[in-house]
Amino acid sequence: MPLPLYLLAVAVFAMGTSEFMLAGLLPDIASDLGVTVGTAGALTSAYAIGMVVGAPLAAALARDWPRRSGLLGFLLTFMAAHVVGAGTTSFPLLFATRVVAAVANAGFLAVALTAAAALVPPGRKGRALAVLLSGTTVATIAGVPGGAVLGTVFGWQAAFWAVAAVCLPAALGVLKGIPAGRVRDEAAGRPALRAELAQLTRPRLALVMLLGALVNAATFGGFTFLAPVVTGTAGLGELWVSAVLVLFGAGSFAGVTVAGRLSDRRPQLVIAAGGPLLLAGWPALAVLADAPAALFPLVFVQGALSFALGSTLITRVLYEAAGAPVLAGAYATAALNVGAATGPLIAAAALGAAGNLGPLWASGLLVAVTLLIAYPLRRTVVPAPTGTPSPPPA
Template sequence: MPFSVYALGLAVFAQGTSEFMLSGLLSGIAADLHVSVPAAALLTSAFAVGMVIGAPLMALLGRNWPRRRALLFFLCVFAAVHVVGALTSSYGVLLVTRVVGALANAGFWAVALVTAVALAGPEARARATSVVVGGVTVACVAGVPAGAWLGGQWGWRAAFWAVALVSLPAIAVIAATIPAGRSGAALPSARAELRTLAGPRLLLTLLTSALVQGATFCAFSYFEPIARHITGLGSAWVPALLALFGTGSFIGVTVCGRIIDRRPVAVTAAGLVALTAGWVLFASAAGSAVAVVALVLVQGMLAFGTGTALISHVFRLADGAPTLAGSFATAAFNVGGALGPWLGGLAIGAGSGFRSPLWVSAALMVVALGTAGAAWTRRSAPALRSDVHAYEQGSSDG
């Protein structure tokens, strides 16, 4: 695996830390900027919306740029807005930096996924994808707890400075190792790429990816109240459970990256079925501490392993969209990340209790199985029609 692919993973680690670290910093931000905690929480929502909207828009903006230029532009903007965020005393300015940072993050993700696949080659497509996605899982394991610790020791601004500083070595390695020129092949037009991305199989795969991420983040967002009010674990267990989920996620993307290129359909199908069964079991056994600890690890493995497999499927189906495929995969990931917690909150608000997000996750996975089955049917239909045609031709010849 080229070293530059790991630099892309380091940059994604910094960006993933930024995306999720505010959950441990909200009270400090609210007190320092004299706003309410819900207003501080809007900073997270603003980042999520910027990621969804920004992925395709930023990919279109930079599609004709050399990949190194695009990666450096987006990553430098991302680092710069964190410096501004660390210095500002204005809530409005901080909110703008979160939106701009999300746009830059989305643009970087879109280009980084395409670049990693191109550098690794078709035979290591999924492994390269797993390295980039693995940056997010390492952020969950180490970056987010470290950001919360920095915020507790030196204030929330220290976490913003840390994100900017971690971005610097990635900037240096990308500048030194990513080829400066454009790829040798002529790019299709933006309209042709969009036509490719509008194909039914690809749309169904993107929808499946969004549903899987929705199920993942629906449950993940409510681990704290589930652990405390359903399982009966103390608040001291919550960081350990989150770190355990992140550890499972890292294992999942690593293992999947090594096997998915050999058996893509079988591994993805097995992952979807196991993930669905896992959320059902989690919802049923949420009162057992032993079951919860085990399932947090296992579901982290399955969720991010299956998510990585689906992203690699997007690239396999979107050969005709070399610059925009990554942006659509990124948008689908973040649509799920925004949809899942919202649906889980609706279930809790309806009086269904803190266990209900786990059942919502299971329901989302049932729908994901349906969309994945529909995509597989479309994959099989042309081959079936070809076999029928050959059989009829042979009969007429006979």
């Protein structure tokens, strides 16, 4: 694999770290900026809102952009947003920088997916995309807890500066490794933009997007407020927050790995087995959160189940949006981030009403709603196979 591809993955790592790292920084941000932890949790929603808006917009607008200038512009905007965020003492300004960073993140991914495939021979495009997107998985395991450690030792601003710094080698890779010419229409037979947008009116696509959003809302709702559970309910020191985030990230890696093997051919198994277990896991975590011996393994399991079920549902979005080859990824990203935007808001309300454990109970409720919708419509969510499906275009 060419070096520029790995440097693009470094940028995806920085963006994934930025998206998830606030889970370990919220108490410090809230204290420093004079807001409640629940209010600070809205920063996670701000990022998700920017991704929801930015993903389809950037995917549509970047169809014919010069790849190098598009990637570099989005990356520098993302970096600048973190520099401003690290230097501000205003919560509204920090909120605004999170939205800007998220839109830049969505735009970068929209262009990078095409650029990564163009860097390798046609027969290795799948491997190229796997390298690119591995940045997000590594972020959940290493970047997020690393950001939490930086925030604990040096202050939350240090995590923002670190994300900005990681963007520098990626920018160099874009300048040195990505061609500067304008993208030609490489898929003359692709549907018109209006036809791709019309796919959103299909009930089956709308259903799987809704289910994916609900599961992701539960995931982000519980994940965003793990820090108060660790330091408050479990009574552990702040450095233990990083350990819990590592466990959740390791679980997410395991869940995505297992689901990746099953979600194409046996999605029914993932949904039927993972759904009830995930539903039971959030209340179990709430009840046993004061016992570290139970808290740690349950966090790992919930990370695995959340990402296994969520990634399987998002895979269904890609299949159902096969008639929108350019915007399919944007629809999947939007479904994920609608959940990421609403989940922390619901969890913040539960935090105010029921204390540290409220977000965990709220996550369980969101999974229950998902299963109540999915079970009677299970044949619609996962139609009976008519042959071996082939993945939709990236």
